[in-house]
Amino acid sequence: MDEVAGAIADPVRREILLMLRDEPLTAGQIADRFVISRPAVSRHLRVLREAGLVRDTADGRRRVYTLVTAPLDELTGWLGRLTRPAGWQHRLDALETEVYRTRRERHTAAAQHPSQKETA
Amino acid sequence: MDEVAGAIADPVRREILLMLRDEPLTAGQIADRFVISRPAVSRHLRVLREAGLVRDTADGRRRVYTLVTAPLDELTGWLGRLTRPAGWQHRLDALETEVYRTRRERHTAAAQHPSQKETA
DNA sequence: CAAAAGCGTAACGTGTCGGTTACGCTTCCT
DNA sequence: AGGAAGCGTAACCGACACGTTACGCTTTTG
Incomplete structure (x- = not known):
């Protein structure tokens, strides 16, 4: 888990992961999308690879990278366990159903994006 | 977000957060629960403090640390955005916002009680 | 009031991170 | 073939992370 969390702790690597979310x-x-040198990006890719977050396949003289989200599950689970102190699971499940039902009723076609926050 | 992810990337700090989940x-x-020296732990606490993940209150010559989970929301949201296939995105974002707002309110309500201890 | 308890900080050594340039190995193209 | 394209790796360097011991400050205690 250290590797995964450490990989995400770098803004360049996070950006790479976001790029790969859309397409390999x-x-x-x-490398072309960053200002830093190509070898620098290459090593970021290595970190991501060793963390299991990307998979690379050889294609001629090129190397194609694809996103692998599986290793994130452990981290997500850990975060959940930390934030929901024992006994919250059922209530959370209930709330989930509630939110979905409410949103459906409200007929909200416009997707609002209220995830603004101050930097810690 | 770098600070939060970086804070979590260390096993000692993760263990500290888990300890504080149960009680201040x-x-x-x-420090007593670790093998490393007390100053080392003190600096881990500093990292957590600067990441906003713990809050420390002076109590005589002692210093009481409490868990603050709010900064984790941003990270959790990012992970969700990365993992969830495009269609689910806004709906789950909305759900997360809803859930975390509820929990935050519960936390701040508890913090406003100036009594001795926040119950474990 | 002096001694001890409780914490944080300073100073220091060492390992790792993230950037750079230089280089080498495959693979495609003509 | 032979040169160019595409990538990774090696070597190097400055900055930072994490551990240690030594120290100083504030608060409790006898």
């Missing part, structure tokens, strides 16, 4: 990309395509 | 603890109590 080659090392060169990824 | 003094710096000494926390």
